[in-house]
Amino acid sequence: MEKLRIYQKALELIGKIYKLIRNNPQLTRDFSLNDQLKRAAVSILANIAEGYCRSTKQFQNYLQISSGSANETVSILQVIMLVYSIETSTLQEEFRVLGKQINSFSKTLH
Numbered sequence: 001m002e003k004l005r006i007y008q009k010a011l012e013l014i015g016k017i018y019k020l021i022r023n024n025p026q027l028t029r030d031f032s033l034n035d036q037l038k039r040a041a042v043s044i045l046a047n048i049a050e051g052y053c054r055s056t057k058q059f060q061n062y063l064q065i066s067s068g069s070a071n072e073t074v075s076i077l078q079v080i081m082l083v084y085s086i087e088t089s090t091l092q093e094e095f096r097v098l099g100k101q102i103n104s105f106s107k108t109l110h
Contacts, residue, residue, distance in 0.1 A: 001052040006102050010045040010066075013094055017041045017073075020091065026084050033083075037076045043069035044098070056109050063106040070099035 001007050021027045021034045028034065044066045051062025073095045077088040 001049055004048065004052075004105075006066075006098065006105055007045065007048050009098050009101065010041075010048060013091075013098060014038075014041050014045060016091060016094070020080075020086070020088070024084065024086055027080065027086070030084075033076065033080065037073065037080070040069050040072040040076060041095075044073070044102075048102075060106045060109055063102050063109075067099045067102045067106075070095045070102065074099075 017037060021037070027037075047062045047066035047069065051059040051066075054062070074092045077092045077095070080086050081088045081092075
C-alpha cells in the first residue's frame with residue numbers, strides 16, 4: 001500500500017496539516033478544531049490502509065470514505081481561513097486534488 005501514490009500524498013498532506021497547526025498558536029489553542037482537522041486528515045490515510053487488504057468492493061468502499069474525509073478536511077480548512085484569517089487555500093486545493101485522485105483510483109479497480 002505504501003507504493004500507492006494516493007497513500008504517499010495523503011501522508012505528505014498529514015505532515016502539512018501538523019505543520020499548519022504547529023505554526024499557528026491560535027490553532028494550537030483551539031483544541032476541538034485542530035483535533036477534528038487532524039482526525040479528518042489521518043482518516044484519509046487510515047481508510048486507504050484499512051481497505052487495501054480487503055476485497056475490491058470493500059476497498060472501493062474504504063476509498064469512498066477516504067475521499068469523504070478529504071472533503072471534510074477542505075471544509076475545516078475553510079473554517080480556519082474564515083475564523084482565523086490563516087491562508088489555507090493552497091492546502092485546500094491539494095486535498096481537493098487528492099479526493100479526485102482517490103475517486104479516479106477507485107474507478108480503476110472495477
